[in-house]
Amino acid sequence: MATLTHVPDLLRIATAGSVDDGKSTLVGRLLYDTKSVLADQIDAVTKASVDRGLQGPDLSLLVDGLRAEREQGITIDVAYRYFATPARSFVLADTPGHVQYTRNTVSGASTAQLVILLVDARNGVVAQTRRHAAVMALLGVPQLVLAVNKIDLVDDPATVFAEISAEFADITRTLGWSAEQVTSIPVSALHGDNVATRSEKTPFYDGPTLIEHLESVPNVTDRREVGLRFPVQYVIRPRTTEFPDYRGYAGQIAAGRVSVGDEVVILPSGTRTTISQIDTADGQLATAHTGRSVTLLLAEDVDVSRGDIIASAADAPEPVQQFSATVCWLAEKPLRPGARLLLKHGTKTTQAIVGGLEVLFDEQNLSVIDTPETVELNQIGRISIQTAEPIAADDYQVNRESGSFLLIDPQGGNTLGAGLVGDAVSPLHLKELV
Incomplete structure (x- = not known):
């Protein structure tokens, strides 16, 4: 009998902050410390760093892949990276810091369940910090991490960290987050302090490392659970002798779950019916969840077209x-x-x-x-x-x-x-x- 293996759940995260706060370096550190980069990538980054006159590898180059970014040392596009720990898998979007790239920040954070907002410990909370926090509130991001970066470069790190954390807490409280939704962590992305390993240089901080927090934070997909939302992408009618009456509706489940026998409503027409079968490329399912691509078969022969939504009858939205x-x-x-x-x-x-x-x-x-x-x-x-x-x-x-x-x-x-x-x-x- 085959044994079942544990599949880590997926957390979508994004970074944001001002230019030169160290976002790309932090992402590179996360990739490096979780062993999510190949040896030849590290070799290429090390060579590029030496060409710049640096002593060690510039981990930000693991993220800043565009030539213009490498030449300027800034991030101007959203760079997506994937990494994993034994506890959880992650999709991470590293977003730009410049004001003129706000649209890229919105794009990168729009699907995030958690955003890491960096501030330079030497500069504290600046206008871009407040701006990004407000944008995250507009997008309904469930969790925030304030990463006070370059904590090793200030004379009194304990006082600086406390003051920045308190100011940021006032902002996020005004924007609607609770204290449980916001976590502050002092880090040095360059040296790895409190990223994957706890640092002895910050004895005033007794909370989790960044990776420990990412592994343990609740995986909140939405502010409120809703029933099935299934946009119909394609109507499948093979019209073959083997399947003369087959009519299925293919797409990806946008929200909720669906099971055989569930009562559903076709929107915008309002026609009600039930699910008779759930097909996939790997065979039939009894139940399917958010993100799964399936083909739904209905008990009655009703009018359904591409663009319609098959929704849970219990909480279907009003067109x-x-x-x-x-x-x-x-x-x-x-x-x-x-x-x-x-x-x-x-x-x-x-x-x-x-x-x-x-x-x-x-x-x-x-x-x-x-x-x-x-x-x-x-x-x-x-x-x-x-x-x-x-x-x-x-x-x-x-x-x-x-x-x-x-x-x-x-x-x-x-x-x-x-x-x-x-x-x-x-x-x-x-x-x-x-």
């Missing part, structure tokens, strides 16, 4: 055509009221018109501006949208996968904006931070 949303604008041309765009939600794409621009989030000052005239590149605002066809979307604060969408240029097909369904800006007490 809407007019709603408010928070959008991060990604295009050079500003967004104005009356813009006609395409909106992609799940596997459904429909025409959409932007109504009013309700609120602009001023990330420079951590404040809000009412009724702006435009939303510019990298800015975040709340807008009203009307779609040609109804979409079955949850509020983003309820479920991130089924509450997000893209705005697309109908002519060129380029992505213009990333949106969050609901009033994500308004719950934040941003004006208290100014």
Whole structure:
């Protein structure tokens, strides 16, 4: 009989912080200390570091793969890396620090269950720290780690760490996080202090190392559990003599779980039926969970097309055509009221018109501006949208996968904006931070 092996669960994390705070070095240290890089990669990094005149390997080069980044020593794109410990597997996004790359930060952190926000111990909490914390609050990131980096470069590390941690705690509390959701750790990414091993240089700190915390933090996927959300990607009808009546609906489970016999509703039509079979490439399943690609068969022959959502009948969202949303604008041309765009939600794409621009989030000052005239590149605002066809979307604060969408240029097909369904800006007490 085959023995069952333990498969570590997956935690999606991201880094953020100001330029030169050491994000890429920290990521490189995580990869290096967990033995997640090959020997030839270390050799290449060591050679490149020696060419720069450095004494040892610059671990940030394990992440900064773009030539422009290596030449400038900064991160300008989102770099994804994978590493694992015996307790857990990780997907990590290293995001840029420059203000003009806020859109990349939003992209990297949008799926994160935990964000490591770095500050330089010599500089403390700066404007970019506050800005990134507010963006993480908008995105609904469940857990934060404040990594006070370069702790070895300050004269009184205990006092500096206490002051920075207290100031950051005030900010995150105002933004809606509880004390249990935020953890502060003094580290030196360059030397590895409190990253994988506990450092004797920080006797004032008795908490976990960064890796210990990453291994033990609750794996929170969403703020609230929801039922099945299954965007239909493809309708499978083989029409063969072997399967003359086969009709399956293929896609990936965006949220929740599904079991044979479950009652479901087809959205936006509202037709109710039950699950009769769950097929995969490896055979049939009795139950499937979030992230699994499956083909669902229904008990009745109902009308289902690509773009429809098969949802749990118990908590299915109400399809809407007019709603408010928070959008991060990604295009050079500003967004104005009356813009006609395409909106992609799940596997459904429909025409959409932007109504009013309700609120602009001023990330420079951590404040809000009412009724702006435009939303510019990298800015975040709340807008009203009307779609040609109804979409079955949850509020983003309820479920991130089924509450997000893209705005697309109908002519060129380029992505213009990333949106969050609901009033994500308004719950934040941003004006208290100014």
